[in-house]
Amino acid sequence: MDKYQQAAASLNTITDYIRFAASEFERTGLYYGHGTDNAWDESVALVLQMLELPSDYPVVMFEARLIDEEKQHLLSAIRTRIEERKPLAYITNKGYFAGIEFFVDERVLVPRSPIAELVENQFNPWLISDEPRILDLCCGSGCIGIACAAYLPDSEVIVSDISVEALQVAEINIDQAGFYPRVQAVQSDLFSSMRDMKFDLIVSNPPYVDAEDLAEMPAEFFHEPEIGLGSGDDGLDLTRKILQQAAEFLTEHGVLIVEVGNSWPALQEAYPEVPFSWLEFERGGDGVFLLTKQQLEQHFS
Template sequence: MVDQQAELCTELVSVRDFIRYGASEFNRAGLYFGHGTDNAWDEAVQLVCAAISLTGFDNPAILDARLTHSEKLAVLDYFARRVQQRLPAAYITRHARFCGLDFYVDERVLVPRSPIAELIEQGFAPWLTEQPDYVLDLCTGSGCIGIACAYQFPDALVALSDISADALAVAERNIDEHDLAHRVQAVQSDLFAGLDGQCFDLIVSNPPYVDDEDLADMPAEYQAEPEIGLGSGLDGLDFTRRLLAEAPDYLNDGGLLVVEVGNSAAALADAFPLLPFTWVEFARGGHGVFVLTREQLVAG
């Protein structure tokens, strides 16, 4: 291994060389991509940039820049971990982007990737017609959805709730890194139990929604993520059933509920035929996100 590493450090010189090598290694290893990139080349770019402390290649000349020996070793270490451990790249770099913002992530939380980002950037239009005063990010994980909402709605108070103390430690770190502790709070809660009867104008949730069969069949990269953030029973709806039953009591009049259920969307629609789900269509891809008002929840 040491001899091979030394040989690679001699043969590979430029940023471009390492990206090409990494992409080839990832393809040869049959890696799965779905945590921020969808192909081997972009995955290699992400890891090389992180290893040499660059945010991107605004100047194309960077591609032909030579790496120092220590930088080469750092890149090769990232590549080896990606191939051998099948870790999502974000767990290796401890960094993910969501809604154009930077977030710390590690194995205690899911890697941010929800299509809800597109809704946040649009201010949840056309369903949300007024700026919310109180926002809840339910099952917050890293806190990325709630923190992005705090940027979108600069006057709102935002609660980030999760049942996992480990996840909340990550969310609290991100609150601090974004300097939002004055109006964003992390709360440990099993659904609404720890929220002290608070009511919200907007509840956004990317809860666990993977059914048992899909969970067992997931690629290794997804198996590296915390199961508590993924699996939700036989049909993937254990959590969402509870959420729909309890949400009306925690939404203000005119309040909006936005929930991602992914591939469990069809099962949800079948289970609640009287609820008038609006399924969001995304310009940048993604599916399985519904919108309901408080009034629709109560009527249904």
């Protein structure tokens, strides 16, 4: 009888399973970076999500006893998290962005961008149109674009990605949100399918991990599609193309917002003359820049 079978025989309540999972996660040295940052929060999230319970489930109810089927369900998830180093979002098929739940699987990255804070603030003060047209470029699960539609109810949004598999997930999320046709998915290699479209906001969380960081990532990240992570030796191959092309697809007062994460020093070094506005976040995060259409035309035309 292994430890998981022994656990099923001795653990009975929600609290028991949270405590057991947290201890095992700590003991086995998991990496946290897909929604939580410590073993306890990860274990709470796993148990509640696997039981289809809300994140604000009353603590007083944590003493509820579980039936055998629920116990086996939880132990299987705990085992998978530890032995396969699979991110929690891929076990539960639930990702969260700007307070909204999204379907995710291994066709897309797990949502975790600080851009969520900009969405929640409706991109104030940079987005001035009352009925903005928005492009979520390199959209993956579509979480940024769909969240834009939720927080800006008069907007029209295109979510775009080169990956057909990623767009399949994005379309699931568009349907789940009930936003079609106000949000539409378009398969495109960056702007190649945009034709004569103009946008008030282009927002992108493209691949930006440099080759060195990609090789040294914890095991959890290797469950994510590499096409969504790496972008050349310095992590900026796609960002350079976006900078060269974006102005053509912005309205007169349009803005470009792009996350480049830890590659921001390399970007600043590559373009020292460009007046990047590096955005700040109350909840933490960095490496997100903003440029206007005029700035793009001046430096990249």
